[in-house]
Amino acid sequence: MGTLEVVRTLLQAGPQPDIAAINERNHTALMLAARLDTPSVVASLLEAGAAVDATMGDGWTALMLAAHDGCLPTVRVLLSKKACVNTVAADGWTPLLSAIDAPDPSEELVRLLLGAGADPAGVGGRTAPLYLAAEVGATAVVTALLAATPPAPLEATAADGSTAVMVAAQNGHATTLKVLQDAGARADAMRMLDDGNSGLHLAVVYDHLEAVRTLIGSPTVDVAAAIANGYCSLHLAAERATTGALKLLLAAGAPVGATTPDGTTALHLAAAAGEIQSLDALLEAEAGDTL
Template sequence: MKANLLRLSPILALAAVAALTGCGDKEKSSKRDLADVGYQLTEADWFRAAAGDDPAAMDKFLKGGIGIGTKNAEGNTALHVAAAAGAQKAAKFLLDRKMAVDERGAGGRTPLMEAVRAGQRDMVRWLLRQGADPKLKDAEGYKPLMLAVKEGRAEMIGDLAANDRDDLDGALLAAALLGKAPVIDELTKYGASIYASMDDGRTALMVAAENGHTEAAKLLVDIGANRFSKDTEGRTAAELAASAGHADLAKMLLSEPTQQDFALRSEEQIGKEMTTFVDQADPEDAPAGGSTGAGGATAPRHRDHDVATTLEGKSLGTSGSAEGTGPKPSSPPGLVMRHFRQRELPIEVRHVEGNSARLQMPAGGSVREVKVAEGETIPGSRLKVIRVQRRYQNLKDSAGPAAEASIVEVEDSSTGVRRNLIAGTPSSAHDPVALVEDAATGKRYLASPGQHFTGADGNRYTVADVRPNQIVIENKETGAVQTLPLRGPRG
């Protein structure tokens, strides 16, 4: 046996030498081939080839022994480097060789995140088509959408927003904190709500004002944010700006209310305004034939600004779908939520005395109290006081017994619309209302709490609630409840 082993040992040794020689020859061959195209067989040049979008050279690196998962000093792979450089051919080369599209690199970031940070919009779109997960977080807890906000990549918001709708409102608040006005503009077009607020009641406008971001604050006011809203401590955006030392911004936010700020509009007027907003935000380069509704249904565009009618009693088309949570009916109602509005008035009812009411309102850069009697017009507005009364009623969001409330009924003399203003609650121009679109026909309607309609499935539905970022709908046939998220004009 020993003799046989001794006879085999030289053979094994020769085989090992031959193998090593073969490897050496391959390495030498790769070195020569790489030198011919301007590279050296080093890790540094491997990453240079990836950034340079040179898959032919990368193939030579692999044959020369470079590992496909090799990481640079920062902790990134060649796929991360290619993504940051916008090198799609190099990225495809790596994915074709089974490299994970969501490979983690420096800071726990994926190639998609690196493409976002580097401003590579085409690469972002391409990676999403390859299955990159837009909801993963890096080591600091940032998703791609939040990285786009942080880096001010407004041009990427649309590509990421559709894949991460749950974070749109948070992204808007973050953009307000950072003062990223172009990002704010894009987020609101894709479904972020200007009415979104933090736990302490601070809206995006309040956050922008408190941090001195004038451009962002002006934009938010222009697109409908209410400068008279208050946080849980009763502070307005102007007061937060003033306390933080931003006097000029505070003055702008405390400017005298206009008659438009006091206006009460009819449903027809509100519907027309909301439809116009959605149409103006709809991109001209959207797919031909109209905007895509939920479930892939294509709805015709409304470029003529048709006045929306209420959803009450309507029957929707025969196709379309919507996202829902909880128990679902056999077929969804076929609605897409496009816009939300709940405009507050720059008036606060303090209390009533006989046939007069004491109101608090902004004036001359500060807040003043005025006394208005029945039949008189509130200063600076077209609101005529029709009736002043005290009565017992259950206040909204209160489970307690009925309480005595001071109520002032006003009428807009230019529109004839009436509204009750109640002490202790924010004065609003109208109830919460959403602009919804029939995914099958593209027709638009105003949806308010309590409305009834027939869905695309033939079932009867009730609008249970209308919120800044969603509508809650109840199927009257089954009792199932589902939510329709705000998709925005470009959703």
């Protein structure tokens, strides 16, 4: 319940309670106090001998739990007691990844962990911290990771070869995408381990117009680039209800007559899908002349 005086009374009782005891969820008293964000209780338990880096069955520590719940005051106390900032749990989570995965990721908390020595590259973790921050659209956290010493690697990939740019585009985080591009991340990188998609292809498929607009504004992005099956971004837009993206691509110079390997054009695809608005936009762009 977070009542400091009761905790102190129990810690001074005889015989002293087992400070390392766990409940049915494998939480120690320290872990419960960390999740409740009761820093004074956390400090008392540590002073009484609680192990700061004790782990649950899955390898999570009090620091990881506090970081995931956004408990900044408790994180400060745990770090002051030299809690390990680079623990890797059995599921691949680390304190830094836990903080980024919080419901409302805290830039201050992330900077605190980085200042305490958390690895911005996330070596050994389930994914790169920058990738996760881009995935959830935590722009301030992305900025903090890029400002770390050393900075988080811009082109770190997930298991399928996706970069932070790609996952930001896929999820429509245009502001995050702009920060990554301004930092020098490759806007034209393609997911060669999978389907060849780039950030632009993904933004088009998921109909994220601001992300499309941000990417086509990059001098390195080729709006005519094709994925592994030979489809370019215009083809992908034409066969979906993504007329806004299609119009942006046409305005950016996407070749209206580009064909897939079997000779199919964007007009064919829009007609087959019954996308009337896309048909109109393509016809206005003189796609009919390519038939």
